[in-house]
Amino acid sequence: MTRRCPTAALVALILMGMPLLGVQAGPSGRGRPPWLRVDLRKERASVVPQEVLDPPRERLTALEADGHSYVEALLRTELFINARGQLEERRIHVRRFLTEEGARQAGNIDIWVRSILDVVTVEEAWVALPGGDRRRFDLASLQVVAEPDADVFSDRQRVVFPFAGLGPGATAVLVVRTVRDAPRFPLPWAKHYYPQTIAPVERFEVDVSWAPSQPTPVWKTDDPMLACETPTPRSYSCKRSAIPPVASDPDVASWLDRLPSLVVAAPQSWLDLASRERALMLKGATATPRVSELARQLVGDARTTRERIERLHRYVADRIRYVGFEHGVGAVVPRPADVTLGRRLGDCKDKVALFLALARQAGLDAYPVLVATTRFEVDKLLAPSWQYFDHMIACVRTDGASPICLDLTVPDAATGVLPSSLPGAVALSLDGRADAPGVLSSEPHSWRVHIATRNKMACDGSVAENVVRRYGGPAALALRQFLRSHDAERRKRWLEERFESVMGKLPKPRFELEGVDRYADEVVIRSDASYPGRKPLADTTELAERDYWMLELGSGYKTANRHHPYELFGLELRSVIHYEICPAMVPSFPGAALKLESEFGRLVRKYEVDGSRVSVNTELVLRRQRIPTAKLRRFNKFLENALSQTDVWFGLEKPGGRRR
Amino acid sequence: MALGRFYLLAVATLGAYLVLWVYRTARALQPRREDRAKCVAWAVASIIAPFSCVLLYELARMVRAEGRRLGVEIAVFPLLPAAFLGALAAGLFFTPLQPLWSPAWWLVPFPFLLVQRAVNRLVAASPPRHPEGASTIRRRLAGIVLVVGLPGAAVLGFVVDRPAAAVLMARSPLAGEQVSGKTQRYTLEMPDEHWRKVPPGTNGDDTSDLELVHEDGAAWLVVYVREGTSDTLDRAVADRRAAIGGDSPIQDFYERRIFRDKRDFVPESIARYDLGGFPARRTFWALTTIVEQSAFEVLVYSSNPDTNMKAVSRLMASLKIEPARGAAP
Numbered sequence: 007m008t009r010r011c012p013t014a015a016l017v018a019l020i021l022m023g024m025p026l027l028g029v030q031a032g033p034s035g036r037g038r039p040p041w042l043r044v045d046l047r048k049e050r051a052s053v054v055p056q057e058v059l060d061p062p063r064e065r066l067t068a069l070e071a072d073g074h075s076y077v078e079a080l081l082r083t084e085l086f087i088n089a090r091g092q093l094e095e096r097r098i099h100v101r102r103f104l105t106e107e108g109a110r111q112a113g114n115i116d117i118w119v120r121s122i123l124d125v126v127t128v129e130e131a132w133v134a135l136p137g138g139d140r141r142r143f144d145l146a147s148l149q150v151v152a153e154p155d156a157d158v159f160s161d162r163q164r165v166v167f168p169f170a171g172l173g174p175g176a177t178a179v180l181v182v183r184t185v186r187d188a189p190r191f192p193l194p195w196a197k198h199y200y201p202q203t204i205a206p207v208e209r210f211e212v213d214v215s216w217a218p219s220q221p222t223p224v225w226k227t228d229d230p231m232l233a234c235e236t237p238t239p240r241s242y243s244c245k246r247s248a249i250p251p252v253a254s255d256p257d258v259a260s261w262l263d264r265l266p267s268l269v270v271a272a273p274q275s276w277l278d279l280a281s282r283e284r285a286l287m288l289k290g291a292t293a294t295p296r297v298s299e300l301a302r303q304l305v306g307d308a309r310t311t312r313e314r315i316e317r318l319h320r321y322v323a324d325r326i327r328y329v330g331f332e333h334g335v336g337a338v339v340p341r342p343a344d345v346t347l348g349r350r351l352g353d354c355k356d357k358v359a360l361f362l363a364l365a366r367q368a369g370l371d372a373y374p375v376l377v378a379t380t381r382f383e384v385d386k387l388l389a390p391s392w393q394y395f396d397h398m399i400a401c402v403r404t405d406g407a408s409p410i411c412l413d414l415t416v417p418d419a420a421t422g423v424l425p426s427s428l429p430g431a432v433a434l435s436l437d438g439r440a441d442a443p444g445v446l447s448s449e450p451h452s453w454r455v456h457i458a459t460r461n462k463m464a465c466d467g468s469v470a471e472n473v474v475r476r477y478g479g480p481a482a483l484a485l486r487q488f489l490r491s492h493d494a495e496r497r498k499r500w501l502e503e504r505f506e507s508v509m510g511k512l513p514k515p516r517f518e519l520e521g522v523d524r525y526a527d528e529v530v531i532r533s534d535a536s537y538p539g540r541k542p543l544a545d546t547t548e549l550a551e552r553d554y555w556m557l558e559l560g561s562g563y564k565t566a567n568r569h570h571p572y573e574l575f576g577l578e579l580r581s582v583i584h585y586e587i588c589p590a591m592v593p594s595f596p597g598a599a600l601k602l603e604s605e606f607g608r609l610v611r612k613y614e615v616d617g618s619r620v621s622v623n624t625e626l627v628l629r630r631q632r633i634p635t636a637k638l639r640r641f642n643k644f645l646e647n648a649l650s651q652t653d654v655w656f657g658l659e660k661p662g663g664r665r666r
Numbered sequence: 667m668a669l670g671r672f673y674l675l676a677v678a679t680l681g682a683y684l685v686l687w688v689y690r691t692a693r694a695l696q697p698r699r700e701d702r703a704k705c706v707a708w709a710v711a712s713i714i715a716p717f718s719c720v721l722l723y724e725l726a727r728m729v730r731a732e733g734r735r736l737g738v739e740i741a742v743f744p745l746l747p748a749a750f751l752g753a754l755a756a757g758l759f760f761t762p763l764q765p766l767w768s769p770a771w772w773l774v775p776f777p778f779l780l781v782q783r784a785v786n787r788l789v790a791a792s793p794p795r796h797p798e799g800a801s802t803i804r805r806r807l808a809g810i811v812l813v814v815g816l817p818g819a820a821v822l823g824f825v826v827d828r829p830a831a832a833v834l835m836a837r838s839p840l841a842g843e844q845v846s847g848k849t850q851r852y853t854l855e856m857p858d859e860h861w862r863k864v865p866p867g868t869n870g871d872d873t874s875d876l877e878l879v880h881e882d883g884a885a886w887l888v889v890y891v892r893e894g895t896s897d898t899l900d901r902a903v904a905d906r907r908a909a910i911g912g913d914s915p916i917q918d919f920y921e922r923r924i925f926r927d928k929r930d931f932v933p934e935s936i937a938r939y940d941l942g943g944f945p946a947r948r949t950f951w952a953l954t955t956i957v958e959q960s961a962f963e964v965l966v967y968s969s970n971p972d973t974n975m976k977a978v979s980r981l982m983a984s985l986k987i988e989p990a991r992g993a994a995p
Contacts, residue, residue, distance in 0.1 A: 595918075598903070599922040601922065601923070601924050602923065602924065602925055602933065603924075603925065604925070604928070604931060647931045648931070648933075650898070651899065651923055651933050655900065655904075
């Protein structure tokens with residue numbers, strides 16, 4: 007599993023119905039942190055328009071009839087860039103509950119806060135009850151929760167408002183004002199707003215204005231339904247109403263690529279942004295005598311560029327533990343390389359800074375690369391913004407060849423092999439040249455699986471089976487990490503359960519694992535099993551059985567998506583089944599040669615008969631691609647129909663007897 | 667013998683009487699004991715058309731010579747019956763009548779009649795040689811043969827020639843024409859004009875949907891459509907393999923599967939079964955596909971696979987399946 011920098015939580019934030027990012031802080035109350043103020047005096051003259059609280063009854067009925075349990079009645083943001091460059095943002099969130107289930111699911115409203123940079127003031131928090139009464143929010147129930155990731159620590163706080171007295175017809179109102187001290191942050195500010203959430207949104211509004219001394223912020227949207235205007239020379243406003251919820255699908259690689267958005271940001275270019283982040287990284291990558299000495303030791307007698315890269319990679323990835331300290335500017339500024347080396351721990355950018363420092367001492371041309379691990383479409387990056395990126399890797403230029411890229415947060419990865427989530431991801435090279443984001447190069451197949459099965463078929467019909475499964479490619483890293491996280495007993499149990507789920511109830515095989523506890527290109531699972539025969543081989547005229555592993559692995563690539571494209575990460579699966587038949591019988595006719603091809607990939611099979619042996623060679627290749635929604639059914643049909651032809655068959659006859 | 671009687675005997679015995687007649691005539695014309703074996707050889711050789719021509723020529727020539735020896739000029743031109751038989755044989759063999767037996771039975775006696783007429787004249791000019799009793803027995807025997815043989819020949823001709831006649835009378839689709847069967851669920855495009863559409867049951871069983879026969883009689887095609895099937899392609903292929911292997915040993919079998927329709931990814935099996943055997947290799951091709959629970963099978967047989975292969979491939983490749991009634995296009 008790739009370990010990411012904490013902005014990955016953005017995804018969760020959006021899908022939890024928090025399309026408006028950014029909060030602030032204030033003086034402390036009873037037991038509340040100092041960045042969180044409560045000033046409920048404004049509640050009496052609420053900023054929430056009355057028509058939001060009293061929507062047309064037929065509209066509510068229609069929403070409920072469509073199966074919705076609650077609705078975002080209003081998501082409004084008023085952003086003002088003041089004369090000091092601070093971002094003053096008022097967020098008005100009105101949620102109407104249609105059913106008891108809606109109250110159960112969405113009775114809490116959250117906001118996320120960077121406590122070092124933000125000051126948040128709660129201006130309104132109340133519930134409009136069905137009878138017309140108001141119920142104030144009980145401040146004693148306010149919750150502040152730190153980031154839940156065990157290895158990542160930051161000032162990111164989740165403030166939860168568990169509203170009381172909710173039920174069908176109730177409406178929760180939350181108005182918070184956040185002031186972010188943007189000038190204190192080393193990178194230009196940017197705000198991302200997402201009009202669409204998992205619930206219907208009746209009104210979505212963003213108003214942006216700025217002080218005369220401030221430059222005009224840029225704004226861009228890819229939401230064709232968002233109506234934007236410029237009411238004054240120093241403001242603009244965007245609105246959309248009756249927004250349907252985002253359609254749910256199980257196989258969506260990136261919801262951020264799917265959701266329409268509005269980006270408001272300080273004027274900047276990608277080159278500016280890359281230069282500023284690069285400068286931060288290079289500052290952190292300063293070599294000290296300790297770093298230089300380590301580089302000298304690590305490189306040692308390595309002769310080739312690749313050898314030097316491998317040695318540095320192994321050290322930083324395997325011996326520097328991943329722990330993130332992301333407080334404040336620490337979200338984007340790495341700790342000095344010497345500090346990371348001394349602690350033997352750090353997050354992605356800390357590790358990259360250390361690697362850059364070591365690489366420079368080793369004479370390597372290395373540079374950092376910002377990565378958006380949950381974005382695969384460059385076009386969705388509407389305007390330059392650091393907030394798109396949640397990870398950093400290092401790449402090294404090599405003579406003539408394409409650069410070797412390393413995810414230093416993943417131990418035991420082969421040098422140059424990125425975890426399966428990264429190839430194809432949006433990235434911004436901080437090499438001093440790139441002036442726009444691109445995507446990380448990707449292998450055509452995330453999984454490379456080779457399964458060799460040897461079946462010795464005795465005359466009594468019993469079978470001795472030996473299966474060697476080799477898992478390679480970027481996705482094998484995840485398998486290795488999964489297996490490494492288990493002790494021997496749990497590994498055995500997992501292997502047995504997996505075997506049974508594929509092969510059915512059979513005598514348990516004996517397993518051996520390779521390439522798990524130490525670095526290797528492949529994870530290898532060997533199994534030996536014996537199965538009793540149903541009848542003597544001499545009494546059979548044919549052999550027919552399933553290619554179980556082919557079916558299992560291949561059918562796992564089918565998608566249940568209906569509304570969104572399917573990111574197919576690619577599979578190269580080769581299965582060779584050898585049959586060695588007892589002398590009582592010899593193979594007669596082979597089964598069907600397969601050549602089942604499509605634009606998605608191919609399934610090819612051929613039989614080879616040699617004396618008493620039969621080999622069945624099958625290859626299923628699905629190349630990496632994004633399958634558009636219109637082709638989802640077609641893709642599934644291809645897989646289904648191709649895999650339905652994979653049963654193995656060949657004829658048997660007595661030696662010397664000529665066929666029938 | 668009266669010419670009419672001669673003709674009817676030849677027909678009633680499906681031509682066997684002609685073999686006997688050759689022997690008897692040759693024997694009468696060559697009465698020496700040492701010529702008996704030669705006469706038997708002539709009779710046997712008469713079964714084969716080219717030899718028959720030679721024999722007719724020789725017999726006619728001998729009749730004319732015997733007549734001259736008796737002082738009678740018998741008007742027979744020896745080359746005429748031989749040429750007549752040759753032309754007749756060629757006509758039967760190289761025309762669409764070739765698969766039929768009946769025309770041979772009914773037409774082949776005519777050249778022999780020319781010689782028999784000459785024999786009759788010779789007999790008339792010769793002194794009587796046989797006692798009346800023996801002649802009566804033969805006449806009665808011949809009568810029995812006629813009574814039994816003529817209807818028998820008619821029935822046999824009907825039975826034997828019915829399929830071939832059906833082929834001859836069947837319509838021959840034009841090259842490029844789309845043909846379909848009872849179900850109208852598919853079309854095949856004819857590769858040439860040498861195929862005839864024949865009724866179901868001609869070569870397949872009664873459930874066949876379409877049957878075609880090559881005009882050379884060496885190849886035929888049957889299409890089966892089974893609607894509402896739950897069979898898999900594996901099952902359908904296994905059933906056909908068992909059916910073919912059950913009739914005669916399969917010498918070789920090769921099967922490949924592709925998507926017949928790149929739009930819907932419908933798998934298609936194309937199997938070839940070589941049966942070997944004498945005098946020539948016999949081959950079945952089977953194209954099988956299952957679309958929306960309807961199994962389509964195009965089964966082609968050829969006793970001359972090397973010649974028919976190209977046309978068969980084109981025929982099978984031209985299969986187009988129509989959506990079932992009520993199905994979305």
